[in-house]
Amino acid sequence: MRFYLYKELKPKAGVPWTRQHVRRQEKRGNFPMHVDLGENTVAWLADEVDAYVAQRIAARRIAGPALDDAAAPPPATALEPASPPPATPVAPAPARGRRGPAKGHGGRPRKAAHSEPGSAVPPLAASGS
Secondary structure: OOEEEHHHHHHHHOOOOOHHHHHHHHHHOOOOOOEEOOOOOEEEEHHHHHHHHHHHHHHHHHHHHHHHHHHOOOOOOOOOOOOOOOOOOOOOOOOOOOOOOOOOOOOOOOOOOOOOOOOOOOOOOOOOO
């Protein structure tokens, strides 16, 4: 009887999921349940994981061609030219600065970073809200 530790799931069985995703799939019944080997060690039976991967591959092969045929439009004939897809109106994106809308100062213009000595910078008007 062979086991796969988590670090062996990807290189040996081809399961690229994170630990958290493996646990979610176990709870949903979509992946074989782990076996507690010790206080901090879990593993999966290699035969069950290999059967799961083989089942996923077989399901892909059965459903693959049917999905491809249904999604592909029929080819255009020489007598019937292909028509372009209907144009869908696209609303223009709102105008924004490089960093997006100004935040933290109520939309007022920002003060200059450095001012010359002796130049008066008028105070900003207090907002009524």
